[in-house]
Amino acid sequence: MPAFSLEPEQVAWCAELRALAADRLRPLADKGEPGRVNRALLTELGRLGLLERLFTSGALDLCLMRESLAYACTEAETALALQGLGAHPLHAHGTPAQRARWLPAVTSGTAVAAFALSEPDAGSDAAALTLRAEPEGARWRLTGQKCWISNAPEADCYTVFARTAPGARSRGVTAFLVPADRPGLTGTALEMLSPHPVGALDFDGVPVTADDVIGEVDGGFRVAMGTLNLFRPSVGAFAVGMARAALDATLAHTARRKAFGGRLRDLQTVAHQVAEMALRTEAASLMVYAAATAYDEGAPEVPRRAAMAKLLATETAQYVVDTAVQLHGARALARGHLLEHLYREVRAPRIYEGASEIQREIIARELYTEPRTEPHTTGEAP
Structure with a gap:
């Protein structure tokens, strides 16, 4: 893959998105x-055309949107991303009737x-789902629980993954479109560290x-993994946006x-910490852009690149935000401070859509299954 750099129009679009997010x-x-x-907030995202762009753009555009919005307004970034995550299965795999019923409403907010x-x-073990889809004539009944949704x-509306073939693990999962008003479906809000809505069903x-x-x-696991392969690099982009915001705040403060x-x-110790923050943020952004470009080009190594991008970027953002708090001192711990907000926001991405440990497992599995060329040896002693 060629060395990566954004085109001037992409840089300008990112600046426009930052301004929209702030203003x-x-x-x-x-x-x-x-x-x-x-x-x-969702309605305004729809009015600006950003929700529709979730389904008309590629993975790189999605990353640029999420990074730019996260820099100035993490709530707007998360609202946009959750609409995409919830409705992408419909966009990619839904029937014409499903798409016609729901996608216009989703894109308008x-x-x-x-x-x-x-x-x-x-x-993390998504193949171990136990929500049952029990056959009843020509239909099913869903029985069980979902959590941290x-x-x-x-x-x-919910894209719900349920077990239709007991004991078949990933080969026995089906994706269903379930409107919220279906009889028998209830939910409870959960109080979490991050400020966006999360609940149990x-x-x-x-x-x-x-x-x-x-x-x-029985093909729902492919629907789920296809969605996650698209969105994992963009979780990294969300993290990069937060890291950039923390870095810029630290540059101004110091x-x-x-x-x-x-x-x-x-102070050399301070300047060197800031340099390390910048180094890691830039490296993470390049890996995110490369993974998104690989997805857009249909490259075979998308799962590995997506896992690497999410892992590096989310771990980097945690380091950068934590270091920024340390360099700001007690003021950064005050409720309402930018870094206090980012400190609460930055922790969750290392867990959702596959925890860091799962990303390492994906990377290792892909490395050991990819065909490799043996290094040439001459038989000579080193």
Whole structure:
């Protein structure tokens, strides 16, 4: 893959998105209630055309959107990303009737979508799902639980992954489109560290039919993994956006803060920490862009690149934000400070859509299964 650099029009678009996030989205985010869906914010994202662009652009554009919005308004970034995650299975695998019913409402911000994969005992091991789709004539009834579902219980429609073939692990999972008003479906909000909405869902014999199947029966795992392969690099982009915001705040703070007869930046230990923050952030961004480009080009190593991008970027953002807090001192711990906000936001991406440990497992598995050329040896002693 060639060395990566953004085109001038991409750089300009990112700057425009940052300005939109600061001027038009940040005020709406500030009026929202933590842990609740902010429908006014979603409507504005739809009005700006950003929700529609989720489904008309490639992986790189998705990354640039998420990084740019995260820099100035993490709430807007997350609202946009969760709409994409919840509705991408419909866009990629849904029937014409499913897409016609839901995608216009999702892209306008008038309907909230959610991706319901995780369960109380099946988070990272997605093939271990136990939510049952029990056959009943020409339909099924869903029985079980989902947990840690973003946008639940306030979403209007859910992409739900349920077991249709007991004991078959990944080969026995089916994706269903489940509107929130189906009988037997209830939910509870969960109070989490990060401020976006997360909840649990209970399925008590929820009826679904063949018209609700997304993709093919027993083919839901492919739907889930295809969605995650697209969105994992963009989780990294979200992390990069937060890291850039923390880095810029630290540059400004250390340049003006007086200490020990000079500025903080004059202390070598401080300057070197800031340099390390910048180095890691830039490296993470390049890996994210490369992974997204690989996805757009249909490269065979997408799962490995996506896992690498998410792993490096989320771990990097955790380091950068933590270092920024340390260099700001106690002021960064005050409720409402940018870094206090980022410190709460930055922790979750290392867990959701595959924890860091799972990304390492994916990388190792892909490395050992990819065909490799043996190094040439001459038989001579080194």
